[in-house]
Amino acid sequence: MSSAGGAAGGAADAAAGAAADGAAGAAALPSPAEYLAELASEAQIVLLGDQPGVRSHLRFLADSVPALAAAGVGNLAWDCTNTRRQADLDELTSAAVWDDRACADLFVDLLGIGFAYREHAEVLRAVWAHNHGQPAQAGSPVRMVALGLATYVEDPDLLDGRSAAELELRNWWMGGHYRDVAAFHGANVLATEVLRRGERAVVYADVDLTTTRLVQWHDGLATTTTGNLLHRWMGDGVRRVVFHGVVDDPAATARVEALVEASPESGRSGAAVRFGLGLSGSTLGNVGLTKVVGSVDGSAGSLRLRDVADGYLYLEARAQWQPVSLLDDLLTDENLPAAEARLRALVPRAEPYTADELERIRTEGVEQLTAQWPALPEPDPEPAGRRFGLRARRKPAGAGESA
Secondary structure, three states: OOHHHHHHHHHHHHHHHHHHHHHHHHHHOOOHHHHHHHHHHHOOEEEEEEOOOEHHHHHHHHHOHHHHHHOOOOEEEEEEEEHHHHHHHHHHHHOOOOOHHHHHHHHHHHHOOEOOEHHHHHHHHHHHHHHOOOOOOOOOOOEEEEEEOOOEOOOHHHOOOOOOOOOOOEOHHHOOOHHHHHHHHHHHHHHHHOHHHOOOEEEEEEHHHOOOOEEOEEOOEEOOOHHHHHHHHHHHHEEEEEEOOOOOOHHHHHHHHHHHHOOHHHHHOOOOOOEEEEOOOEOHHHOEEOOOOOEEOOEEOOEEHHHHOOEEEEOOOHHHOOEOOEOOOOOOOOOHHHHHHHHHHHOOOOOOOOHHHHHHHHHHHHHOHHHHOOOOOOOOOOOOOOOOOEOOOOOOOOOOOOO
């Protein structure tokens, strides 16, 4: 073979090798559901942090039930149902026939007319369908565990026209430490319903309530979350995973999206990139945070993604988020008085709210969900040319060179 032919052949071999390496790298990245199930099979508690009302995230949670069950996860916990309704939740997800009305009433109990969204109901129905094999699924039954805690005074007759929300008038036994009480409540429920039974759970909750090693401050005081308490007790037995975009740091979100966009996975198949990834030892884990402030293991300083979470689920770019949709036929003659009283305790007025007014407020509420989400990221000006998975080790100087 001529030298030119040899060079051409070598270039072709190198290109083929690079393509093979790229394909192997892509295959090494698990799907979000696979990664979550794998992590949940290793840790007894996995905390899944989210922002309120992101449609794709809740649908992912519902779709992940079979994979979690197959991995040995027997419990899916969330704060979207009050603990006082645990018996009703058990009955709903184990009944012979699915009951839409009973499902809707659980959300009325949670926040009156708040959080009554179709995607939340789909999670409960997915658990019920798995438990009843419709369609048939692998794995053991999954139990929903309710972590919600009614914190505001719910009876407007006790408030004399005041707003429980504006005055932060909480249930009397909470005193001025309701954040700590809510955190201890969540940890206690998980200890009783999951840990002491030797079982595993994935806990779906607000991103700010799932911190483990990270301690943040509010009004000059260190916050306490259920995740903080569990981590002090269990160490690595509890892990924290976050969806892409839920950490309120637009610059970090932009950097992650730039890394994903520049990766081989982004242009290989034309399909949307979706993956789950451990942050320790990965390029994504090295992305710096500019807005998140706190201390990790007692040390304050600059933070990176790997400091605040163990795992990362990338379903879509932040700009693609869509809000959840309202649950149909929520209000009935039976639950209207309770739902109306809950709202009047928060937004007081002399006369009761009508059903039409409550429906209008529900519609306005879902329209305002997006205002609670972190800001959209600005484009990252820094070019990102490397893979976002595990970082390659650098070769020592001179390695691979002929003498």
